[in-house]
Amino acid sequence: MEERALESFFGWYYAACATAVLIAFTGTVYIQDHAGWKVGFGLPAILMCLLYL
Structure with a gap:
């Protein structure tokens, strides 16, 4: 049961x-x-x- 939950977590x-990379690249190109x-x-x-401060 835990293995299935872990696979689901990493899938999401x-x-x-x-999705975040796709949005970031699209936003950068738009700008x-x-x-x-x-x-x-x-x-x-x-x-x-x-972010690194």
């Missing part, structure tokens, strides 16, 4: 990670198309720096 975990490459690269870079 990987599905959530893949780059509408605001330019500097903003499209700078915004994720700033957000990554803030």
Whole structure:
């Protein structure tokens, strides 16, 4: 029973990670198309720096 619950957990975990990556890439491309490459690269870079503080 525990093995099935663990498989279900990791299945949902990987599905959530893949969905988050898809949304992040789509958002980054949208920003780059509408605001330019500097903003499209700078915004994720700033957000990554803030997450590691």
